[in-house]
Amino acid sequence: MKTFWLTATLAAALSACSTPATPPATQTLKKPALDRIAAAPAAATSADFRQFLALAAQMQPQLQTAVSAYLAHKPLAGDDLVNISRLLGLHNRLRNQAAVIDATAKMVAIPTVRADKVPPHEDKHIIAFGALVEGIAKDFGLQYRNVDNRIFEVKLPGSGPEEFGILTHADVVPVVADEWVLDDGTRLDPFKLTRVGGNLYGRGSIDDKGSIATVLFAMKAVKDSGLPLARTIRLMIETTEETGGDAMKYYRAKTSLPEYNIVLDSKYPAVVAEKGSGALRASFPLSSSANSGVTAITAMAGAASANAVPQTATARLQGGHLPDVAARLNAAKGAFVAKYRPQGGAFSIDVAQDGGAVVVKVTGASAHGSRPEEGVNPLPRLALFLTESGLALAPNGYAQAVRYLTDLYGTDYLGRTMGLAYSDEFMGPLTMSPNLIREKDGKVDVLVNVRMPRGNTPEELAKATTERIKAWGAQAGVPVEVDHNQGNWMARDPQGAWLATLLNSFGDTTGLEAKPVPTAGSTTAKLMPNAINFGPAMPGKKYTAHNAKEFKEVADLDADMQMFTEMLVRIGNLPKMQ
Numbered sequence: 001m002k003t004f005w006l007t008a009t010l011a012a013a014l015s016a017c018s019t020p021a022t023p024p025a026t027q028t029l030k031k032p033a034l035d036r037i038a039a040a041p042a043a044a045t046s047a048d049f050r051q052f053l054a055l056a057a058q059m060q061p062q063l064q065t066a067v068s069a070y071l072a073h074k075p076l077a078g079d080d081l082v083n084i085s086r087l088l089g090l091h092n093r094l095r096n097q098a099a100v101i102d103a104t105a106k107m108v109a110i111p112t113v114r115a116d117k118v119p120p121h122e123d124k125h126i127i128a129f130g131a132l133v134e135g136i137a138k139d140f141g142l143q144y145r146n147v148d149n150r151i152f153e154v155k156l157p158g159s160g161p162e163e164f165g166i167l168t169h170a171d172v173v174p175v176v177a178d179e180w181v182l183d184d185g186t187r188l189d190p191f192k193l194t195r196v197g198g199n200l201y202g203r204g205s206i207d208d209k210g211s212i213a214t215v216l217f218a219m220k221a222v223k224d225s226g227l228p229l230a231r232t233i234r235l236m237i238e239t240t241e242e243t244g245g246d247a248m249k250y251y252r253a254k255t256s257l258p259e260y261n262i263v264l265d266s267k268y269p270a271v272v273a274e275k276g277s278g279a280l281r282a283s284f285p286l287s288s289s290a291n292s293g294v295t296a297i298t299a300m301a302g303a304a305s306a307n308a309v310p311q312t313a314t315a316r317l318q319g320g321h322l323p324d325v326a327a328r329l330n331a332a333k334g335a336f337v338a339k340y341r342p343q344g345g346a347f348s349i350d351v352a353q354d355g356g357a358v359v360v361k362v363t364g365a366s367a368h369g370s371r372p373e374e375g376v377n378p379l380p381r382l383a384l385f386l387t388e389s390g391l392a393l394a395p396n397g398y399a400q401a402v403r404y405l406t407d408l409y410g411t412d413y414l415g416r417t418m419g420l421a422y423s424d425e426f427m428g429p430l431t432m433s434p435n436l437i438r439e440k441d442g443k444v445d446v447l448v449n450v451r452m453p454r455g456n457t458p459e460e461l462a463k464a465t466t467e468r469i470k471a472w473g474a475q476a477g478v479p480v481e482v483d484h485n486q487g488n489w490m491a492r493d494p495q496g497a498w499l500a501t502l503l504n505s506f507g508d509t510t511g512l513e514a515k516p517v518p519t520a521g522s523t524t525a526k527l528m529p530n531a532i533n534f535g536p537a538m539p540g541k542k543y544t545a546h547n548a549k550e551f552k553e554v555a556d557l558d559a560d561m562q563m564f565t566e567m568l569v570r571i572g573n574l575p576k577m578q
Contacts, residue, residue, distance in 0.1 A: 207545030
């Protein structure tokens, strides 16, 4: 009965499309109409795009002219092209959601974290990722090129000489596996895509592997639809974005870039300005902690990468009378949490004896390094706690790092304690988030993720931070080395038909406000001409990239599938980009 009903419905719809009666005036489809079509029982079973269009035209009679033109292979323009491309996106989403999730899972399973001793282009995981993309591209009938394991390139040819570029990245930030535990105690494997309710958990699920899978299926949908493209679509998958973009720099030297580019590595609606990302390192001589009569910090840990606010921070204390040390810290933690919880959010402290040591663990909330306001950073809170507990500590490199974190940061991540705070009206404030602490080459390093908005230069900011930290060290009698490598901010002129197209697609698809926005993040858009970020993070939601328990919402993946597909057709056929 269901098959008969579906066949009859589609036959009636196809007949309606060929009826000479004048249809209502064309209007572009918006979210309510798209939702109604998606909810129709026949929509999810319409494997063929032509059948799906016929169903849509039956439900929305104003589509009959556009659908008839498409079925007759006639040229499409204006609202007719918008509607057909929008319906293609909806059909792609309904038909291929499970396949996109499966492809994302295969990508997440490849741990493309940069290794210390192997260049990315020689890393077996990067090579395996390229082979995976090559297999998908060839299965889809798309062109594939491996540029020396730096960039994996996939093309869908257009009829004209112009190309527009889509940039994503395959590499991911490291994980602290012990932090991948849900509130109910469920342990997750960071490199296995796991669906829990409406969330897809896994490293790279939102940054950027979900986008790679989605745009590949969008390219396939456009190719299979037979819709012509005036421009070639060039997908470029970078392999070093999280560690400086060396692969893109290599690629630029060997390959001409498209004049206009879209980057899928930030947020919606469309990002036209980015802060500059910087790495500020303060180093302290480790010194000896051999005097067992004095309690010393012998190890500390925060985030696994400098561009992520950690979920947890720990300190290992040895020497002295450890039961007294543990008792003192346990007695102090309640008042400390009560004092600082209002200054940024909830966190907890655990103190435990572990053999010949006391381990102090502060648990906060992880966040992307560019958005410290979305997290609760446990590393400076750990330093504050050790300081305010009044515990006497041996003056080694860790103790000096604790003093540095306490004196110059505390719970502040806006540069106020250093006297460096400023803000741009559009791009927002300077942020300085101390995320990583490590022991390296006989020194204790504290790495701070700096995000610089318009209103300063990299040279001036680096000079100011260095002078301030050096002055603190001289006053405190603490030897400190400072290195600040600061990237610059970027701002594009928010004009042009291509930007208007992106905003229109986002607004009509989601029903949300569509206007150009800035981001605190820093992407390889800075290395591309005329590059605008388009997703994948939705406004009003925490961006889980670089977080412990990174996830992508399935509902947002659906929106990506819809909008990316529409984007390829519409921007691929714009008469002029600007």
